[in-house]
Amino acid sequence: MIEVENLHKSFGEAHILKGISTTFEQGKTNLVIGQSGSGKTVFLKSLLGLFEPEQGKICYNGDYYWDLTSAEQRDLRQQMGMVFQGSALFDSMTVQENVMFPMDMFTKQSKGEMQDRVDFVLKRVNLIDAHEKYPAEISGGMQKRVAIARAIVMNPKYLFCDEPNSGLDPKTAILIDNLIQEITQEYNITTVINTHDMNSVMEIGEKIIFLKDGYKEWEGTNKEIFKTDNEAVTNFVYSSELFKKVRQMYIEERN
Numbered sequence: 094m095i096e097v098e099n100l101h102k103s104f105g106e107a108h109i110l111k112g113i114s115t116t117f118e119q120g121k122t123n124l125v126i127g128q129s130g131s132g133k134t135v136f137l138k139s140l141l142g143l144f145e146p147e148q149g150k151i152c153y154n155g156d157y158y159w160d161l162t163s164a165e166q167r168d169l170r171q172q173m174g175m176v177f178q179g180s181a182l183f184d185s186m187t188v189q190e191n192v193m194f195p196m197d198m199f200t201k202q203s204k205g206e207m208q209d210r211v212d213f214v215l216k217r218v219n220l221i222d223a224h225e226k227y228p229a230e231i232s233g234g235m236q237k238r239v240a241i242a243r244a245i246v247m248n249p250k251y252l253f254c255d256e257p258n259s260g261l262d263p264k265t266a267i268l269i270d271n272l273i274q275e276i277t278q279e280y281n282i283t284t285v286i287n288t289h290d291m292n293s294v295m296e297i298g299e300k301i302i303f304l305k306d307g308y309k310e311w312e313g314t315n316k317e318i319f320k321t322d323n324e325a326v327t328n329f330v331y332s333s334e335l336f337k338k339v340r341q342m343y344i345e346e347r348n
């Protein structure tokens with residue numbers, strides 16, 4: 094579980110995060126949404142321990158990162174997996190070398206143990222025959238699967254994903270969303286995803302927080318977002334005519 098309490102972050106005069114409080118539960122896909130510039134990336138980087146808050150706290154299963162010793166911080170960071178926007182694979186490494194990289198860097202496991210784990214996670218993300226391929230030789234959807242495999246290879250307690258669907262067609266995007274949700278539930282991970290994708294919000298938004306100008310404007314589930322009267326949320330989520338109609342039909346059906 095991650096507990097965020099009154100989180101503030103500024104860069105010089107620019108006050109970006111303005112007192113965000115929320116809780117992200119284990120085994121759930123937690124989504125962060127909001128307009129461009131609302132502070133989602135700064136928030137995700139704060140969760141990763143890359144920015145020290147000037148006020149407030151983020152606790153990971155009760156531990157406050159900035160109170161830990163550097164060895165404890167290193168241990169905690171190794172419990173965090175990250176899927177970067179655009180996958181961020183190493184072009185000069187094969188798929189299996191990419192996935193093995195964190196274990197090579199941070200563990201003393203034998204080559205055989207690492208290979209077994211790589212085989213396991215690549216199978217888990219449904220990539221069977223891609224071990225020896227290079228990122229440029231596989232599709233965008235497969236690259237995301239490799240990025241997910243790499244993020245979970247160290248068995249993380251926390252998984253952070255920055256726009257995991259960007260650049261994917263809608264069908265592949267849903268497959269990737271479902272894969273992240275399955276893995277989250279299967280391994281009881283606390284997952285936080287930054288997204289612009291409204292399909293993701295509807296499909297896997299077990300908890301959604303909506304940021305606006307650095308504030309948490311709203312939070313709830315994908316079912317609640319259909320019913321909310323919060324104007325900022327509805328203007329953002331239902332900005333297209335199609336989504337407005339879908340929402341109206343949903344509300345009418347329920348009444």
Ligand SMILES: Nc1ncnc2c1ncn2[C@@H]1O[C@H](COP(=O)(O)OP(=O)(O)OP(=O)(O)O)[C@@H](O)[C@H]1O
Nearest residue numbers: 104107109127128129130131132133134135136289
């Ligand atoms: N390292 C930094 N130094 C100074 N300002 C920054 C830094 N990182 C982000 N900002 C500022 O913080 C604000 C929020 O940026 P952020 O990247 O978190 O937005 P976002 O919601 O993720 O947007 P997008 O959806 O476009 O990625 C922006 O005004 C940005 O310029």
